[in-house]
Amino acid sequence: EDKVVQSPLSLVVHEGDTVTLNCSYEVTNFRSLLWYKQEKKAPTFLFMLTSSGIEKKSGRLSSILDKKELSSILNITATQTGDSAIYLCAGGMEYGNKLVFGAGTILRVKS
Amino acid sequence: DGGITQSPKYLFRKEGQNVTLSCEQNLNHDAMYWYRQDPGQGLRLIYYSQIVNDFQKGDIAEGYSVSREKKESFPLTVTSAQKNPTAFYLCASSWKLNTEAFFGQGTRLTVV
Numbered sequence: 001e002d003k004v005v006q007s008p009l010s011l012v013v014h015e016g017d018t019v020t021l022n023c024s025y026e027v028t029n030f031r032s033l034l035w036y037k038q039e040k041k042a043p044t045f046l047f048m049l050t051s052s053g054i055e056k057k058s059g060r061l062s063s064i065l066d067k068k069e070l071s072s073i074l075n076i077t078a079t080q081t082g083d084s085a086i087y088l089c090a091g092g093m094e095y096g097n098k099l100v101f102g103a104g105t106i107l108r109v110k111s
Numbered sequence: 112d113g114g115i116t117q118s119p120k121y122l123f124r125k126e127g128q129n130v131t132l133s134c135e136q137n138l139n140h141d142a143m144y145w146y147r148q149d150p151g152q153g154l155r156l157i158y159y160s161q162i163v164n165d166f167q168k169g170d171i172a173e174g175y176s177v178s179r180e181k182k183e184s185f186p187l188t189v190t191s192a193q194k195n196p197t198a199f200y201l202c203a204s205s206w207k208l209n210t211e212a213f214f215g216q217g218t219r220l221t222v223v
Contacts, residue, residue: 090154
């Protein structure tokens with residue numbers, strides 16, 4: 001059965017801290033790993049990773065895929081209260097029909 | 112502006128009633144999806160469509176139905192057969208299957 005597991009389930013940090021969110025996957029014919037940020041309603045796309053070891057960065061956020069370990073991490077440096085959200089990880093299949101989502105990590109950044 | 116529009120934002124349904132959730136996109140995407148999100152769980156796929164007049168069941172299709180008569184529109188009907196319909200429903204689209212998907216703002220359905 002295809003599955004994506006995220007950890008931790010929730011996390012509370014203070015502004016300025018650095019956080020690392022984890023995602024492990026077991027997805028048939030794996031093709032890509034996607035990260036989304038969900039603040040209130042619509043998840044917004046952050047990164048899509050298809051090659052192992054390549055880091056994708058956008059400002060204070062970065063992500064790496066490790067195909068050998070079947071995992072990915074999302075790093076957020078110098079966290080701000082606006083980073084508070086649910087972070088969703090999803091695995092995409094080469095020939096499949098769907099993205100397999102994890103349950104998400106709830107991040108709360110305190111000022 | 113390009114994007115995905117879901118309506119209504121909130122919907123209340125009496126037990127035994129069918130309701131239809133609207134999803135419209137003007138991104139010219141071929142693929143569209145419906146997901147359900149429950150607290151503490153990830154998004155679960157209900158139905159998806161990769162082209163007009165074609166759609167496939169996802170993991171939790173029982174009690175739901177869809178149509179794809181136009182490229183821009185992918186309405187979801189929650190039927191009375193769905194035993195636990197109270198949830199947050201998200202519609203998404205992508206230019207083809209399994210590429211970066213864009214989400215609508217969601218519809219929160221409550222059965223009263």
